[in-house]
Each structure stands twice: as structure tokens, then as C-alpha cells.
Amino acid sequence: MVFDFFQPLDSDFFEFVQGLSSQALGRKVVFHSETDFPNIEKAAIAIIGVTDSRGLGDGNYDVDLTHVRKEFYSLFPGNWESQIVDLGNIVPGNSLEDTYYVLKNAVAHLIKNRVVPIVIGGSQDLTYAMYRAYDQLEQMVNVVSVDSKFDFAKEDGFPANSFLSGMIVEEPSNLFNYSNIGYQTYFNSQEEIDLIEKLYFDAYRLGEICNNSAIAEPVFRDADLVSIDLTSVKSADSGNFVKFNPNGFNGKEICVLSRYSGISDKVTSFGVFNHNGSEKESVLIAQVLWYFIEGYHYRSKEYPFGAKEDYLKYIVPLEDEELIFFKSDKTERWWIEIPFLSGINNKLRRSTLLPCTYEDYLGAIDQEIPERWWKAQKKNLV
Structure with a gap:
């Protein structure tokens, strides 16, 4: 079984947990120990540590996650009822591909059992292994990456900087959409920016999100997999002074984006990568996981789990067609319908709803077609 490759947490860590307040999160989590492995069937969320950082190519091949766990489990939970388990660590295999194999199969097993895996890396190329887990689920995948770079193939060739290329090019091709949140223009060539546009992917500059983080919420609402590169946070807030970043998200903003990921009914896997496991960085990582x-725990089981009939329907006539919007009375969130077009090459089997904003609806009234709707239509026919 794939979990045979997981390393249990050590006795020093369990001594630390026993010293925590009885109300602390660490006293309510079921851990993988030398003698016991958590019951997956009773879990809702599973923490997985992956210590392999070879994808960064910086010589730091094995990151220590002890500080992260101690910070995280020292926090107090909210009004949480779901069972959280910590499965321990996947240690580096003989090759990166060995690590990918174990992570891919572990994530697939958890998702099949309706458990949300939270992966603490490790280098961000581990996102590729998480993406490949969906091969076994036979579905198209929407990936959201919070990152200052697009991670296409670069001259250095290190996997952490090029894993997106593998998602796009390698078979089976299950990637329906990729969205980048927080890219910084000077870290990305114009060729890469043009390619994002050509593939009808979504990309939001750092400044756009910092000015109005709410525009990212519909993007996360439509995601299956969310990957956070911690170097997208400025060093003053992340505590990472090994790789100094003067610009990036602040601590509050990255926690807001993490909460959007958690509240999305559709997100089935989540990961935080590209950090050094230091004490300073661990404080923010713990809070990102907490959010x-x-x-x-505030998921509302709305679309695609609820019926469209449960929402208010708004029809906006345009010159050549109608745009159909839906609004939830429960959360006041909005969706726009992507129609099913019969008789042509179509990735959709039926009409579907794309998360959007109230501003998209107002724009449609002024005869402005929402950009994400237009891109989704184009991707559907490619």
C-alpha cells in the first residue's frame, strides 16, 4: 500500500504535542506514529509532509518540517468538527520520480475517499505529482498557482521552475485551466505572458490582487488543485531571507487567498511549497494552513453540488446572444452559464456554471462580455 512509504513522526514531536494546551489543535489531530496509522475512512483532511526539495536545484534536497508542524499544532482550532489526520512524511526517494509516484498515489487514494490532502513541501514541482493524481479520477482539472512566476521551462531546467510545461504537454492531458495569482511581470518573459494568453489561461498581476483580493475568489471557487509558492510572499512577511523578495503578498493577503481556497466547494487538494522550513517561515506557513x-469548515455545498434551480436566474441580452447568470441567496455568490454546444468538438458533456463576480454581471448589463467566460468558451472548443 502507498502509505507504507510514509515515515511516522518521531518521539520528540509527540513529547512536544503532550506539552500543548488541551485545547490546542495538536491535541485534537490523529498522528501517524511508530505504532499507529490514522484511519483514513474517518478523516476529512489529511496533512502530508514531503521533504523532497530536489526540484529547486539549490543543493538543499531535504527540508525539515518540524518547525512548521510545531507552529501549526500550537494554534487553536476554530469551531472545527471535521477529523484532521497527519500521515507523517514522504521522504525523498532514490529519484524525484520515486517521490512523485508515492505522492501521486497517496493524493489519488485520499481524494477517492473524500479526504482533502494538504501537502507541505518540498519544492513546488510536487504540484505536478498532485496534478497527476487526477489521472486516476478521470476528470479535467483546474489548477490555481499562487506564484510570482509561471513556471514554464526555463534555461536552468530545474523542475520547480518548469513543472507547468509538463502539465500542458505530457499525456494524458487533463488540464482544463491554469490560473496564476500574483505574477510579477519582471520575473516572466513576454513570450511566457503571451503563451498564457494564447492558451486562454488566467493570470492576475500582484498589484491587481493586492488592490482587490476579492477578484480572486471566483478563480479559487473553480479550482480543483491549489498550489502556493511561499516565495510569492515578500520576505519581510514570510521570514525567508535566504531568497530575498522585497515585493510580494503580505501575510494578511496570502491568508485571505488560502481561506478562499478552503471555502471553495470544488478544491480537493492544497499545497504549500518552496520554503526552507525555518522557524521564521514556519509562523506564516502555520497560519496559511489554519486559514x-x-x-x-465554511463550505456551503453550492454548485456543482447544489441544483441550479436553487439559485436566482438573471438573463442578460447581448447583441448576438444571451448571457445567463445565477446568484445564490445563501452566500450572494455569482455564476455564469457556459452553454453546451452540440454537434462540435466540445470538452463539456452538458451546460456548466463558471464562478464569477457581481461586477461581471454589471459589466454584462453594459454589454461587456466577461473575460473568463470568453476564455472558458475558447478552451472548451480547443
Whole structure:
């Protein structure tokens, strides 16, 4: 079984947990120990540590996650009822591909059992292994990456900087959409920016999100897999002074984005990568994880789990067609319908709803077609 490759947490860590307040999160989690492995069937969320950082190519091949766990489990939970388990660590295999194999199969097993895996890396190329887990689920995948770079193939060739190329090019091709949140223009060539546009992917500059983080919420609402590169946070807030970043998200903004990920009914896997496991960085990583789980406990089981009939329907006539919007009375969130077009090459089997904003609806009234709707239509026919 794939979990045979997981390393249990050590006795020093369990001594630390026993010293925590009885109300602390660490006293309510079921851990993988030398003698016991958590019951997956009773879990809702599973923490997986992956210590392999070879994808960065910086010589730091094995990151220590002890500080992250100690910070995280010292926090107090919200009004959380779901069972959280910590499965321990996947240690580096003989090759990166060995690590990918174990992570891919572990994530697939958890998702099949309706458990949300939270992966603490490790280098961000581990996102590729998480993406490949969906091969076994036979579905198209929407990936959201919070990152200052697009991670296409670069001259250095290191996997952490090029994993997106593998998602796009390698078979089976299950990637329906990729969205980048927080890219910084000077870290990305014009050729890469043009390619994102050509593939009808979504990309939001750092400044756009910092000015109005709410525009990212529909993007996360439509995601299956969310990957956070911690170097997208400025060093003053992340505590990472090994790789100094003067610009990036602040601590509050990255936690807001993490909460959007958690609150999304559609997100089935989440990961935080590209950090050094230092004490300073661990404080923010712990809070990012906390906000994801907090968001998870506020999921509203709306579309695609609820019926369209449960929402208010708004029809906006345009010159050549109609745009159909839906609004939830429960959360006041909005969706726009992508129609099923019969008789042509079509990735959709039926009409579907794309998360959007109230501003998209107002724009449609002024005869402005929402950009994400237009891109989704184009991707559907490619």
C-alpha cells in the first residue's frame, strides 16, 4: 500500500504535542506514529509532509518540517468538527520520480475517499505529482498557482521552475485551466505572458490582487488543485531571507487567498511549497494552513453540488446572444452559464456554471462580455 512509504513522526514531536494546551489543535489531530496509522475512512483532511526539495536545484534536497508542524499544532482550532489526520512524511526517494509516484498515489487514494490532502513541501514541482493524481479520477482539472512566476521551462531546467510545461504537454492531458495569482511581470518573459494568453489561461498581476483580493475568489471557487509558492510572499512577511523578495503578498493577503481556497466547494487538494522550513517561515506557513482549514469548515455545498434551480436566474441580452447568470441567496455568490454546444468538438458533456463576480454581471448589463467566460468558451472548443 502507498502509505507504507510514509515515515511516522518521531518521539520528540509527540513529547512536544503532550506539552500543548488541551485545547490546542495538536491535541485534537490523529498522528501517524511508530505504532499507529490514522484511519483514513474517518478523516476529512489529511496533512502530508514531503521533504523532497530536489526540484529547486539549490543543493538543499531535504527540508525539515518540524518547525512548521510545531507552529501549526500550537494554534487553536476554530469551531472545527471535521477529523484532521497527519500521515507523517514522504521522504525523498532514490529519484524525484520515486517521490512523485508515492505522492501521486497517496493524493489519488485520499481524494477517492473524500479526504482533502494538504501537502507541505518540498519544492513546488510536487504540484505536478498532485496534478497527476487526477489521472486516476478521470476528470479535467483546474489548477490555481499562487506564484510570482509561471513556471514554464526555463534555461536552468530545474523542475520547480518548469513543472507547468509538463502539465500542458505530457499525456494524458487533463488540464482544463491554469490560473496564476500574483505574477510579477519582471520575473516572466513576454513570450511566457503571451503563451498564457494564447492558451486562454488566467493570470492576475500582484498589484491587481493586492488592490482587490476579492477578484480572486471566483478563480479559487473553480479550482480543483491549489498550489502556493511561499516565495510569492515578500520576505519581510514570510521570514525567508535566504531568497530575498522585497515585493510580494503580505501575510494578511496570502491568508485571505488560502481561506478562499478552503471555502471553495470544488478544491480537493492544497499545497504549500518552496520554503526552507525555518522557524521564521514556519509562523506564516502555520497560519496559511489554519486559514485553509477554517475556510473548509465554511463550505456551503453550492454548485456543482447544489441544483441550479436553487439559485436566482438573471438573463442578460447581448447583441448576438444571451448571457445567463445565477446568484445564490445563501452566500450572494455569482455564476455564469457556459452553454453546451452540440454537434462540435466540445470538452463539456452538458451546460456548466463558471464562478464569477457581481461586477461581471454589471459589466454584462453594459454589454461587456466577461473575460473568463470568453476564455472558458475558447478552451472548451480547443
